[in-house]
Amino acid sequence: MTQTASTHAGFWDRMARKYRAQPISDMTAYQQTLDRVITYLSPSSRALELGCGTGGTALELAPFLGEIVATDFSAGMIAQAEAREGAENVRFLHADVFDGVLEPGAFDVVMAFNLLHLIDDIDVSLARIHALLPPGGLFISKSPCLGEPRLGFKFGLMRRMIPLMQRVGKAPFVRYDTIAGLEARIAQAGFDIVETGNYPIRPPNHFVVARRL
Numbered sequence: 001m002t003q004t005a006s007t008h009a010g011f012w013d014r015m016a017r018k019y020r021a022q023p024i025s026d027m028t029a030y031q032q033t034l035d036r037v038i039t040y041l042s043p044s045s046r047a048l049e050l051g052c053g054t055g056g057t058a059l060e061l062a063p064f065l066g067e068i069v070a071t072d073f074s075a076g077m078i079a080q081a082e083a084r085e086g087a088e089n090v091r092f093l094h095a096d097v098f099d100g101v102l103e104p105g106a107f108d109v110v111m112a113f114n115l116l117h118l119i120d121d122i123d124v125s126l127a128r129i130h131a132l133l134p135p136g137g138l139f140i141s142k143s144p145c146l147g148e149p150r151l152g153f154k155f156g157l158m159r160r161m162i163p164l165m166q167r168v169g170k171a172p173f174v175r176y177d178t179i180a181g182l183e184a185r186i187a188q189a190g191f192d193i194v195e196t197g198n199y200p201i202r203p204p205n206h207f208v209v210a211r212r213l
C-alpha cells in the first residue's frame with residue numbers, strides 16, 4: 001500500500017463501525033445505480049470493487065457475477081464487511097488499487113462507488129484501473145462531483161466547512177472535480193465512456209460506465 005494511502009486510511013478505520021450501522025442515505029438513487037450496473041454484469045464476470053467500504057454493495061451485486069473481489073484500504077472497513085453474512089463468490093480484501101495481489105488484466109469489470117472524489121493521485125489510480133482490465137473491460141464508477149456550480153445551500157456550506165474539518169481529522173481528503181473534468185480524466189486514461197447518469201441529480205453523484213480501449 002502506498003504511504004499516502006495508508007495515512008488517509010485511519011480516518012476510515014475510525015468511521016467503519018458507524019458507517020456499517022448507517023442506513024443508505026438515498027435508497028432511490030442507490031437502487032437506480034444498482035439497476036444500471038447489473039445490466040453490464042454477467043454470471044461469468046470476474047469483478048473487482050475498489051473502496052468497497054463495509055461490503056453491502058458487493059453482496060448486492062454478487063448474485064449477478066461469477067465472482068467479486070471487494071477491496072478497501074481501510075482494515076476497519078474490511079473487518080466490518082467480513083462480519084456480514086457473506087456469499088460464496090465474494091472475497092473481501094484489505095488492499096488499495098496498487099496492491100500487487102491484483103494482477104493486471106485479471107478483471108472483466110472494475111467498480112468504484114463513492115471513491116474517486118477521495119483519491120488525490122487520481123490520474124495514476126485511473127491508469128492502474130486501466131491496467132487491471134483487459135481491452136474491452138469495463139470500469140464502472142459513481143462519484144460525487146463537488147466542483148459543479150450551484151450545489152445548493154447545504155452543500156455550499158459543507159464545502160466551506162470541509163477544510164476546517166480536515167484540520168481536526170473530521171473529514172477525509174476530497175477532490176472538487178466537475179462532471180466534465182472527471183469524464184475528461186477517465187477518457188484521458190484510455191477509456192471510451194459508454195454511459196453516464198446522475199443518481200441523485202443534485203448534488204450530482206456522477207455515474208460513468210467506461211470501456212477500456
Ligand SMILES: C[S@@+](CC[C@H](N)C(=O)[O-])C[C@H]1O[C@@H](n2cnc3c(N)ncnc32)[C@H](O)[C@@H]1O
Nearest residue numbers: 005012051052053072073074077096113114118
Ligand atoms: C464514502 S466510502 C464509500 C464506501 C462504499 N463504496 C459505498 O459506496 O458505500 C469510501 C470508501 O473508500 C475507501 N477509500 C478511500 N480512499 C481509498 C483509497 N485510496 N484506496 C482504497 N480505498 C479507499 C474508504 O476506506 C471507504 O471505505
